[in-house]
Amino acid sequence: MAGQQAQNIQALLEAEKEAAKVVQQARQYRVQRLKDARSEAAKEIEAYKASKDQEFKAFEASHAGNTQTVQASIDKDTEVKQQEIRAQYEGNKEKVVQKLLDRVILVKPELHRNLKKLN
Template identity: 45%
Template sequence: MSAQNSTGIQTLLDSEREASKIVQKAREFRTKRVREARDEAKKEIEAYRQAKDEEFKKFEAEHTQGNKQAEDEANKEAEAKIKEIHAAGKKGQSEVVENLLKAVFEVKPVPPEKA
């Protein structure tokens, strides 16, 4: 009976070792698969990010052209107004200087009125 028990115990120990090896292999496989899935997910995320970056740059390029055109038009209008103001200043400049000099040199004192 002791030999049977010993054989049974040995069979159980062998089975336990075999089960332990199977569980260890399953853990290694699971760990490996998790790493692969993580790496695959990172690649997909990076590809998605690049696609969205390209899409944004394209959108930005399309919409900033309109802003650039509007900015250029505004600058042209501003330059035209500045030239117009300078021309008006030059046109009346001599007359204004003459009037200022006349006011300074031709003094006409007026006595103060009593309140």
Template identity: 60%
Template sequence: MAAQQSQGIQTLLEAEKEASKIVQQARQYRVQKLKDARTDASREIDEYKKTKEREFKAFESSHAGTTSVAQTNVDRDTEEKLTTITESYNKSKDTVVTKLLDRVVLVHNDLHRNLTKPDA
């Protein structure tokens, strides 16, 4: 009976060693799969970044002309408005200066319309 118990214990120990090997292999397999997944994900991210960068460059180059045309139009409009304002200033400045000087220099000693003379 002792031999059977010894043999049973031996069988259990061997089974435990085999199970330990299987668990270790499973852990290594899992670690390898995680590394592979990270590598694949990193590669996919890089490819996606490159694709989006190319799309952005294409969009930027297609709209670059539009920006320069718009800037040219804005500059032209600004110059036209400045010219109009300058002409208006030059045409009206003498009249405005004269009116201002008349208001300051020519003083009228009239009572204000809301002020009535006291009845004496």
């Protein structure tokens, strides 16, 4: 009977060792699957980024011509308005200087309206 018990104990120990190996393999498999899933996700992210970058560059290229055209139009309008302002400046410069000189040179001394005459 003692021999039978020893064999049963030995069989249980071997079964426990086998179960520990199976659990260890399952853990390793799980860790490997997580690593694989992460690497696959990283690849998908990179592919998605690349496709979105291409879309953005295509959008940018298609609208770049519009931007340059609009900028040229704005520059032209600005130049026209600057020329108008310069022309008005040149035309009115002498009048403004003359008005300033008249105000400075032609002084009419008179009492202030708030000053009352003392009796």
